[in-house]
Every structure is written in C-alpha cells, then in structure tokens.
Amino acid sequence: MNWLLVTAVALVVDASTGLPKDPGWELVRAHCGACHSHAVIRQQRGDHTFWRATIERMQAQHGLWAFDDETHQTIVDYLARAFAVDPDEVGVRRLPLQLSQRNDTGAAEQ
Numbered sequence: 001m002n003w004l005l006v007t008a009v010a011l012v013v014d015a016s017t018g019l020p021k022d023p024g025w026e027l028v029r030a031h032c033g034a035c036h037s038h039a040v041i042r043q044q045r046g047d048h049t050f051w052r053a054t055i056e057r058m059q060a061q062h063g064l065w066a067f068d069d070e071t072h073q074t075i076v077d078y079l080a081r082a083f084a085v086d087p088d089e090v091g092v093r094r095l096p097l098q099l100s101q102r103n104d105t106g107a108a109e110q
C-alpha cells in the first residue's frame, strides 16, 4: 500500500460532481449526470459485475442510451475503481457515514 499515492488520489476530486478525477471520469460526468445527481452514483459501491448490471438497468428501465464497447468498458472500469467495495484497496475515500450510522447527532433513532 502506497499511502502517498492514496492521499494524492483522494484529493483530486472534481468539485462540481464529486467524482474522483481518474481516467474515464469525464465520460461518467457526461453520461451519468443527465438524469440524476452524481451523488446517486457516489453513494454506491461495487465491482465490475455490479456496475455493469447497474448500467444495464439504467438502459433497460430508465432510458439510458447505448454506448459503444470502448466507452462502456471505460465507464465500468472507472466506476469499479473509483467506487469499489473496499476503498482501502483502490485509494479512494470512504463512503461518508449515513446519519443513522452516526452517534453524534441524536438522529439514530429517527
């Protein structure tokens, strides 16, 4: 584990979308922000299979347009890297705690 690299990667996040600026992020910005906030994406974690299935669901149920194979693969690779199940392995910041997971707000019971 290279902690310097982890720090550098974690800092380079696009301010308007919250997407880590890793190869492919601009495709995700262009294609995945048209219908909903990028926060919807940032809140999810998954591997290639999860993200491929998510994109297929967007296409089958929500009207997401088709991608050529290269674009599709670049987007899946990006999402599986930037929003992986185990952030410690890929050097992307952790998922923020949900309100219900926090114990400093008094909101846990609400």
Ligand code: HEC
Pocket (backbone or CB within 6 Å): 028, 031, 032, 033, 034, 035, 036, 040, 041, 044, 054, 055, 057, 058, 062, 063, 064, 065, 075, 079
């Ligand atoms: C044509 C519109 C559209 C586009 C483009 C789109 N989505 Fe979605 N997406 C939706 C809708 C509608 C929902 C459901 C929102 C809700 O339930 O409130 C959704 C929900 C989601 C969710 C959360 C719920 C779920 O079903 O998993 C994720 C993750 C997601 N989209 C990822 C993506 C990604 C990644 C892309 C780009 C590859 C993308 N979306 C592009 C329409 C779209």
